[in-house]
Amino acid sequence: MRFPAHIQVYVVGGAVRDRLLGLAVGSQTHDRDHVVVGATPEEMTALGFQPVGKDFPVFLHPRTHEEYALARTERKTARGYKGFQVYATPEVTLEEDLRRRDLTINAMAENAAGELIDPLGGRADLEARVFRHVSPAFAEDPVRILRVARFAARFPDFSLAPETLALMRQMTADGEVDALVAERVWQEISRGLMEAQPSRMFLMLRECGALARLLPELDTLFGVPQNPKSHPEIDTGDHVMRVIDQAAAADQPLPVRYAALLHDLGKGLTPKENWPNHGGHEAASLELVKQVSSRLRAPVECAGLAQIVARWHGQAHNADKMGADGLLDLLEQTDAFRRPDRFELFLNACAADFHGRPGWENRPFIQADRLQQALAAARQVDAGEVARQVAAKEIPAAIHSARSQAITFALNLETAVDRSLALVRPHAD
Numbered sequence: 001m002r003f004p005a006h007i008q009v010y011v012v013g014g015a016v017r018d019r020l021l022g023l024a025v026g027s028q029t030h031d032r033d034h035v036v037v038g039a040t041p042e043e044m045t046a047l048g049f050q051p052v053g054k055d056f057p058v059f060l061h062p063r064t065h066e067e068y069a070l071a072r073t074e075r076k077t078a079r080g081y082k083g084f085q086v087y088a089t090p091e092v093t094l095e096e097d098l099r100r101r102d103l104t105i106n107a108m109a110e111n112a113a114g115e116l117i118d119p120l121g122g123r124a125d126l127e128a129r130v131f132r133h134v135s136p137a138f139a140e141d142p143v144r145i146l147r148v149a150r151f152a153a154r155f156p157d158f159s160l161a162p163e164t165l166a167l168m169r170q171m172t173a174d175g176e177v178d179a180l181v182a183e184r185v186w187q188e189i190s191r192g193l194m195e196a197q198p199s200r201m202f203l204m205l206r207e208c209g210a211l212a213r214l215l216p217e218l219d220t221l222f223g224v225p226q227n228p229k230s231h232p233e234i235d236t237g238d239h240v241m242r243v244i245d246q247a248a249a250a251d252q253p254l255p256v257r258y259a260a261l262l263h264d265l266g267k268g269l270t271p272k273e274n275w276p277n278h279g280g281h282e283a284a285s286l287e288l289v290k291q292v293s294s295r296l297r298a299p300v301e302c303a304g305l306a307q308i309v310a311r312w313h314g315q316a317h318n319a320d321k322m323g324a325d326g327l328l329d330l331l332e333q334t335d336a337f338r339r340p341d342r343f344e345l346f347l348n349a350c351a352a353d354f355h356g357r358p359g360w361e362n363r364p365f366i367q368a369d370r371l372q373q374a375l376a377a378a379r380q381v382d383a384g385e386v387a388r389q390v391a392a393k394e395i396p397a398a399i400h401s402a403r404s405q406a407i408t409f410a411l412n413l414e415t416a417v418d419r420s421l422a423l424v425r426p427h428a429d
Helices: 014-020 041-046 094-099 122-128 136-140 143-154 162-173 182-193 199-207 236-249 254-262 265-269 281-296 300-317 324-333 340-355 366-378 383-388 392-424
Strands: 008-012 033-037 058-060 067-070 073-076 084-087
Touching (some): 008 014, 008 094, 033 094, 041 067, 073 094, 136 162, 143 162, 143 182, 143 199, 182 199, 182 254, 182 281, 199 236, 236 254, 236 340, 254 281, 254 340, 265 281, 281 300, 300 324, 300 340, 300 366, 324 366, 324 392, 366 392
Antiparallel strands (some): 008 033, 058 067, 073 084
């Protein structure tokens, strides 16, 4: 599309940053964002652009549907991320628009000829792998704390400039984080969980004090010891960070990563005199997961999986020691028969928990295999046929008994096969 001569259009933000990093534009950002200098809303509409901005003038390209925002400046008028007055007039320059952005690496632009415009040193910080705020105006928007933490999870080799950390700490102390609404907190946390190394987000939030305000139940876990026999890392917070990174390394979906994040919250309630043991922490974790999910307004699929993982992950880790009745009870408690797909996600979250310990990363999680085998055997039972053979009040017990027998048979058959293989396997001299 050709614009009138008095209108200049620039690609800005993440698309420029990612190109300089050698990333395919679109791999880390959904689309290219554009800033338009010298135009009015009426001119954009006349060119066929569709207005979509509620708080400031943003338009969608009529063909590509990429976003084009009029160059603007902002002035803080109230606490919170919505407390701004926006000025978007043809007189606002590109540099003025770039100065309102969060980090220098996100405050670069390219013109139509592909030339880099970098008035704030973004390229130097990109090459030094440093997150640095553009100006003191960073402190006016608490969402920027979450965004920087999310970028830390996306780019694990970047460090945070000391002056930016100091500013984030001051923002937290000033209560800016407390003004964030649940929907925006969830949006950033959920995106951070889906990054390459999600632990970096929560560790950065903790470093600036924001984690204690946003997720105090998680922050409390740091410094809580666990039994070193089963947890060589000892610290519960360290363990949870390892677990979410294991879920990310296995490319798990958001519900699994969210469940991994919250699975051990109950350990933060264990009395110190009981440390390093945490008997009954699963039930305590369940109640805290309900509270956190409600506060964050987490989607149903995330909240539901997080609850069953919190409550039953301890039993899943003991599945290799369970008999048929114990396995069947766990399958029923986790609703595996009605929701086998969610049960698979449950096992994936438990696997991340199992592997989230130093030296355990590559150990086989045989408990999952045993539970899957038990579920497959129990699902072979024709519940309808069993029901037809007994009185109505006896149906639940009869189905349970038939499934238990099927699991017993499958486990015994596996044991017999293993013994047979051992007999024919050649022995070493």
